[in-house]
Amino acid sequence: METRKKLEILADAAKYDASCASSGSRRARAEGGLGNTEGMGICHSYTPDGRCVSLLKILLTNYCIYDCAYCVNRIGSDTPRARFTPQEVATLTMEFYRRNYIEGLFLSSGVIQSADYTMEQLIETARSLREEHLFGGYIHLKAVPGASEVALALAGKYADRLSANIELPRAGDLVQLAPAKTHEEIEESMSRIQFRLLEAKDKTKRNGKRPFFAPAGQTTQMIVGATSATDVDILTKSTALYEDYKLRRVYYSAFSPIQHSAPGMANEKPPLVREHRLYQADWLMRFYGFHSSELVTEVNGNLSLEHDPKLAWALEHREFFPVDVNAASKEALLRVPGLGVRNVERILRMRRFHKVTLEDLRRLRVSTDKVRPFVVAAGQGPANPDAARHKIEEKLRQPKQMELFAAAATARTGEL
Ligand code: SF4
Numbered sequence: 001m002e003t004r005k006k007l008e009i010l011a012d013a014a015k016y017d018a019s020c021a022s023s024g025s026r027r028a029r030a031e032g033g034l035g036n037t038e039g040m041g042i043c044h045s046y047t048p049d050g051r052c053v054s055l056l057k058i059l060l061t062n063y064c065i066y067d068c069a070y071c072v073n074r075i076g077s078d079t080p081r082a083r084f085t086p087q088e089v090a091t092l093t094m095e096f097y098r099r100n101y102i103e104g105l106f107l108s109s110g111v112i113q114s115a116d117y118t119m120e121q122l123i124e125t126a127r128s129l130r131e132e133h134l135f136g137g138y139i140h141l142k143a144v145p146g147a148s149e150v151a152l153a154l155a156g157k158y159a160d161r162l163s164a165n166i167e168l169p170r171a172g173d174l175v176q177l178a179p180a181k182t183h184e185e186i187e188e189s190m191s192r193i194q195f196r197l198l199e200a201k202d203k204t205k206r207n208g209k210r211p212f213f214a215p216a217g218q219t220t221q222m223i224v225g226a227t228s229a230t231d232v233d234i235l236t237k238s239t240a241l242y243e244d245y246k247l248r249r250v251y252y253s254a255f256s257p258i259q260h261s262a263p264g265m266a267n268e269k270p271p272l273v274r275e276h277r278l279y280q281a282d283w284l285m286r287f288y289g290f291h292s293s294e295l296v297t298e299v300n301g302n303l304s305l306e307h308d309p310k311l312a313w314a315l316e317h318r319e320f321f322p323v324d325v326n327a328a329s330k331e332a333l334l335r336v337p338g339l340g341v342r343n344v345e346r347i348l349r350m351r352r353f354h355k356v357t358l359e360d361l362r363r364l365r366v367s368t369d370k371v372r373p374f375v376v377a378a379g380q381g382p383a384n385p386d387a388a389r390h391k392i393e394e395k396l397r398q399p400k401q402m403e404l405f406a407a408a409a410t411a412r413t414g415e416l
Contacts (some may be wrong), residue, residue, distance in 0.1 A: 013062040066109030068178035086125035115146035126158035161216035169237040182294030217248040224256035225270030230301030235292035338370035
């Protein structure tokens with residue numbers, strides 16, 4: 001099969017992985033126009049410092065011996081198949097890099113023969129890039145569930161980041177939909193990677209020189225909406241994974257009903273805004289001190305689709321407000337809708353020298369319209385959370401506001 005055809009198949013098959021923000025986009029191109037968003041295999045991601053980088057995102061092969069019901073590449077699917085050799089992927093990466101199309105590689109694969117054999121193929125690609133082509137760019141490799149400790153150790157030697165996908169939040173769902181995988185096995189891979197990361201950190205402390213092992217850490221992905229699992233199930237699992245394996249990120253990927261899906265699978269995509277709310281809630285849990293159970297305000301265990309989780313929490317807990325910006329603790333300020341971590345730090349510094357007024361907040365570029373109902377500042381009258389609710393609800397009901405908001409935010413959520 002021609003390289004171009006293989007690339008078409010394997011780039012398209014990789015688009016279901018959520019680690020890159022621009023994957024899965026569809027846009028019609030005018031006749032004679034330029035640009036293509038579908039199946040091209042180049043996606044954009046963001047480094048933790050906000051830099052946008054482009055990656056060649058492909059599968060080594062979409063042949064797979066497993067039968068995960070939600071996956072287009074499962075053994076029972078009649079999707080067209082292709083396979084690259086490690087050398088072909090290394091050459092393609094270098095050619096694209098030299099043409100300035102990409103800055104790195106995101107490589108995953110269907111499972112062929114066994115977990116270790118597949119992992120060997122991924123490692124060989126990364127090794128060839130690093131040692132034969134002297135490629136110094138970014139490489140993200142998938143950790144195949146069930147891969148041995150030796151294989152994972154080698155993968156981390158060549159890759160900047162590793163990711164073992166947890167797939168579904170509830171162990172029982174995985175048994176039902178992906179019988180060849182278990183949470184125990186996937187978490188065993190995470191635990192092995194974490195052990196190597198800690199070992200590298202420890203050696204750095206002792207010798208002063210950091211041994212190369214996946215310096216960008218590990219991530220995972222969870223599929224949203226393929227089963228009846230609620231947002232609280234998803235967020236509870238994420239919290240446990242962050243705590244147990246110190247993951248850099250959990251990615252949430254809205255289930256895409258696929259042409260070749262297994263019988264009985266959902267045939268509707270969950271609303272994109274649900275995926276976006278999960279990213280917001282995840283952020284609040286990691287940086288704002290919220291617990292998953294606090295954020296889920298709906299009776300059905302899901303996040304509000306109408307309001308962002310922080311605002312939804314504030315509207316449910318009006319007794320908590322107003323918060324005095326001149327006296328409240330850092331934890332309390334972090335719960336004010338419209339105040340971000342950086343501005344809370346600035347307020348805490350500022351109030352050591354003088355009383356903070358609304359004008360000061362404005363100077364910090366805080367939206368005073370948004371925070372005013374929830375705070376008391378120097379020289380300001382009493383707060384009114386009811387007025388806030390009304391104002392914000394009005395705003396959110398403007399046509400297309402929600403979709404635009406979700407699309408913009410989804411574009412920001414891809415991080416390497
Ligand atoms: S292991 Fe499962 S999810 Fe991964 S490619 Fe194979 S069928 Fe798809």
